[in-house]
């Protein structure tokens with residue numbers, strides 16, 4: 510459920526007409542709903558409450574906007590970060606350092622040191638050597654770094670290949686059958702408090718079965734590690750829960766997920782951590798864009814909009830589906846392709862789509878664009894960097910300004926030997 514609804518025939522974000530935002534901020538623009546973020550955060554928290562005391566860390570990469578992070582910090586969320594830049598954002602948004610987890614397959618020594626100096630809550634290690642370096646850096650500071658090993662359970666998440674992370678051939682995590690030997694070598698190091706394991710098998714999961722299979726393998730690993738004398742107090746179950754991008758999609762709810770987690774982890778005796786991203790953010794945002802032209806096509810007309818793949822990359826990257834809706838629907842329908850102005854054949858948001866009939870200058874939204882949307886934006890084709898707006902009730906604020914193509918050009922220079 511979200512807060513983007515028709516009122517008197519016109520699409521609103523909470524109590525703000527989207528047409529007003531388009532007129533005042535311009536298009537394309539991402540529009541987020543505070544109430545939707547809050548609702549998703551609460552539904553997730555209540556869903557996993559069945560599994561006992563838990564720590565919720567929003568996967569910042571899904572939507573790193575400072576305004577959005579502040580909303581989630583106020584809901585008691587910490588952060589799962591994958592870079593020093595994300596770590597700075599989490600802290601700037603007011604997330605306490607101890608609620609920040611550091612994931613990622615390529616953390617630099619500088620990033621590990623930054624995490625230690627900021628006192629973050631946990632490092633999710635991807636390889637043995639990273640643990641050795643972290644232990645050295647921590648020992649040199651008189652610290653013991655809280656850490657877990659990210660294991661790769663080798664399950665097929667049943668999602669798009671480009672967002673699958675838990676198969677043996679993926680770059681993420683340690684082979685689960687090597688975890689015990691690596692634990693034996695890392696746990697005794699004085700600079701590290703190796704306290705558990707983490708996993709994350711992929712994103713936009715539409716079934717609980719692969720998650721349950723992976724968690725069950727982790728349960729067996731915990732028993733094996735304890736038998737070998739290791740103290741296991743924390744398990745990070747990652748993120749990955751899918752969302753409905755279209756009406757006929759029915760992914761498991763946070764409540765179904767929480768009930769499964771409670772059942773599988775009942776005897777683990779650990780503190781659980783969760784890293785939801787998409788399930789919190791996707792349906793809390795839309796990409797608002799204006800129709801530039803309706804160009805006749807061979808089979809269907811092309812609705813050319815002022816947003817493009819540089820603003821929202823998901824369709825070009827993962828063949829993703831985003832619902833298309835007119836801001837002022839007339840009731841008439843059309844079958845059309847929706848595309849942006851970028852000079853790539855893959856800059857197409859929808860093909861042969863049955864949608865609201867639109868004409869030049871009409872506004873439309875691409876729904877479910879709150880996760881992996883603005884954060885992946887680029888300036889390809891020397892386009893501006895897309896702005897972001899956060900709505901709350903009848904108020905809105907520009908929470909990320911549009912960065913003009915000229916401003917981006919200002920960072921470039923022709924070397925003087927060419928003058």
Ligand SMILES: *Cc1c(COP(=O)(O)O)cnc(C)c1O
Pocket residue numbers: 568570571589612613709711712713747748749750784785786787788
């Ligand atoms: C991307 C990612 C997440 C979030 O995944 P969602 O599918 O958005 O919930 C969580 N943990 C890790 C380690 C990730 O890389």
